[in-house]
Amino acid sequence: MELIELQNIWQQYDKKISENMSLNKEILRRMLQSKPEKMITRIKLKAGFTLILPMVMIPFIMVRNVVFRDEISFYMGIVLFGSFALITYYWAIRYYLLINKVNFNNPVTLLKKDIKHVEKYKIKITKFGYLFAPFGMTGVFLMANIPILSKHSILPITLILLVFLSSIYITFKYSIIERFAKINKEIEEIEKLESE
Numbered sequence: 001m002e003l004i005e006l007q008n009i010w011q012q013y014d015k016k017i018s019e020n021m022s023l024n025k026e027i028l029r030r031m032l033q034s035k036p037e038k039m040i041t042r043i044k045l046k047a048g049f050t051l052i053l054p055m056v057m058i059p060f061i062m063v064r065n066v067v068f069r070d071e072i073s074f075y076m077g078i079v080l081f082g083s084f085a086l087i088t089y090y091w092a093i094r095y096y097l098l099i100n101k102v103n104f105n106n107p108v109t110l111l112k113k114d115i116k117h118v119e120k121y122k123i124k125i126t127k128f129g130y131l132f133a134p135f136g137m138t139g140v141f142l143m144a145n146i147p148i149l150s151k152h153s154i155l156p157i158t159l160i161l162l163v164f165l166s167s168i169y170i171t172f173k174y175s176i177i178e179r180f181a182k183i184n185k186e187i188e189e190i191e192k193l194e195s196e
Helices: 002-065 072-100 108-143 151-195
Strands: none
16 A cells, blocks of 8 residues: 555656646746747847838938939939839848747747748848849939949948958858857757757
8 A cells, every 4th residue: 555655646746747848948938939939039120120210211301301303314313223222121121021920839840940931031132132232232322313433422432342351240240140150059059958
């Protein structure tokens, strides 16, 4: 009789220990999940801000600095800048929709796949954005009737190019790649926990 009671008590303790282990594991998972979730939330907010900012800034800048002229250069500027603005805005919308699909309630493998997809898309649109940015800038110069190839514009254009090139370096080195590397590292911690 005592042996059976001891076995029952032992089984109850085993059950409590396994419940505590699973509870501790879930608490640890949530703690590990909170950091990448906050990072993704910041990225979502930044992507949403990127959608709103052009709606506010472009009309304000255009009304103040652009005088409508009936010249070919003005129309070329509209086409160049308009094409650049529409394409990059379309990419921003797609990026916003893509980042909002990331759901931390999904299994870790699906979460990693979604984040990798977002990272690849962000790198792709950033590369194309930097490739097409000179066309957009040329369009602005043409619309605002700013001479591009004159003695007075050499210094400002040189400064714009230096800022542009340093922006490319900083964006790819520190902004995109490093941010997603941190997120992926945090998610790998969750994956390790779940595999134990």
